[in-house]
Amino acid sequence: MGDQQVSPLAPYDPPLEETYKNLLKNELGGSSPMSVQEQIIVEARELPLIDLNKLRSGEKEREECKREIAKASEEWGFFQVLNHGIPRNLLVEMREEQEKLFRKPFIEKLNDKNLLDGSYWWGTSSANCLAHQFSWSEAFHLPLSHIYDSGCLTSISSTMEQYASKVSELAQQFAEILTENIGQDPSYIKQMCLPNTCYLRMNRYPSCPLPQEVTGLMPHTDSDFLTILHQDEIGGLQLFKDGKWVAVKPYDGALIINIGDLFQAWSNDVYKSVEHRVVVNKWSERFSMAYFLCPTHDTIIESFVKPSVYRRFSFREYRQQVQEDVKKFGCKIGLPKFLNII
Numbered sequence: 001m002g003d004q005q006v007s008p009l010a011p012y013d014p015p016l017e018e019t020y021k022n023l024l025k026n027e028l029g030g031s032s033p034m035s036v037q038e039q040i041i042v043e044a045r046e047l048p049l050i051d052l053n054k055l056r057s058g059e060k061e062r063e064e065c066k067r068e069i070a071k072a073s074e075e076w077g078f079f080q081v082l083n084h085g086i087p088r089n090l091l092v093e094m095r096e097e098q099e100k101l102f103r104k105p106f107i108e109k110l111n112d113k114n115l116l117d118g119s120y121w122w123g124t125s126s127a128n129c130l131a132h133q134f135s136w137s138e139a140f141h142l143p144l145s146h147i148y149d150s151g152c153l154t155s156i157s158s159t160m161e162q163y164a165s166k167v168s169e170l171a172q173q174f175a176e177i178l179t180e181n182i183g184q185d186p187s188y189i190k191q192m193c194l195p196n197t198c199y200l201r202m203n204r205y206p207s208c209p210l211p212q213e214v215t216g217l218m219p220h221t222d223s224d225f226l227t228i229l230h231q232d233e234i235g236g237l238q239l240f241k242d243g244k245w246v247a248v249k250p251y252d253g254a255l256i257i258n259i260g261d262l263f264q265a266w267s268n269d270v271y272k273s274v275e276h277r278v279v280v281n282k283w284s285e286r287f288s289m290a291y292f293l294c295p296t297h298d299t300i301i302e303s304f305v306k307p308s309v310y311r312r313f314s315f316r317e318y319r320q321q322v323q324e325d326v327k328k329f330g331c332k333i334g335l336p337k338f339l340n341i342i
């Protein structure tokens with residue numbers, strides 16, 4: 001079969017290779033696109049690492065820690081934290097539950113609408129997508145309202161509920177620090193982001209025979225205030241900084257925090273929502289889990305600094321615009337669509 005060869009799939013694997021090759025055939029007559037790795041230089045760097053124990057220490061250390069968080073959010077849009085208060089055994093349990101879930105047969109994940117409320121997603125669903133916009137991954141992306149309201153007492157739901165409540169507290173803590181730093185009422189984001197307006201996303205990136213050609217997750221920014229990410233030891237997350245892709249080295253026990261579009265707009269570009277992507281490898285699958293701090297759909301995002309870089313918009317409007325752009329162009333445009341034209 002030569003080039004047409006497709007690796008044998010485990011019963012839980014989505015048909016990523018077949019789908020990708022079909023897309024490629026239609027688009028390029030079968031030739032390979034430019035290498036993911038070669039497009040732009042990749043360099044490995046340590047993300048700023050912040051020890052949150054300092055927040056529980058004396059006044060001086062506490063203030064220093066807050067400054068580190070603000071500085072990293074301004075300069076990197078990304079940082080990692082240690083001593084974050086989420087027990088290691090809860091992270092291990094979440095990972096075990098996540099693995100159990102992804103090991104269910106592909107057909108069941110796809111068709112069982114009771115399995116985490118039909119929140120399963122794989123590859124790239126937008127119909128007009130091009131091969132270079134294809135994501136080599138699968139995910140369960142679910143609103144926390146579902147976890148809290150389901151009343152479902154399966155082990156995954158109860159572990160997720162515990163994790164969600166811990167990680168929400170942590171997210172609020174960062175939001176307060178960053179809000180206070182730009183001179184706003186620290187409780188502002190708490191009033192807009194309710195426990196059930198946020199999202200949890202469990203990602204799995206199967207090993208990939210074509211890691212030079214395809215990304216696990218396409219370059220994107222997150223459409224939220226901030227994201228808290230837990231990744232395993234495999235590595236693959238990269239962020240775009242100073243014109244280069246920077247590979248984020250996994251740090252045992254750390255959580256990664258990144259600023260989303262809403263914080264960038266609301267802070268009038270003080271904090272940076274940075275583009276990131278995931279690369280895949282031939283040898284190993286990878287798991288990660290992201291918590292997205294999102295407001296209610298009616299929340300208005302408007303910078304208090306005038307003139308503001310972005311026009312006033314509601315979160316509902318932002319989401320709709322993103323969905324529309326993905327449908328039309330195969331990818332998200334994001335904040336550039338909301339620039340204030342003066």
Ligand SMILES: O=C(O)CCC(=O)C(=O)O
Nearest residue numbers: 201203231237278288290
């Ligand atoms: O898996 C990762 O490391 C990143 C995931 C991510 O960026 C997302 O889910 O938005």
Ligand SMILES: [Fe+2]
Nearest residue numbers: 220221222276
């Ligand atoms: Fe992301």
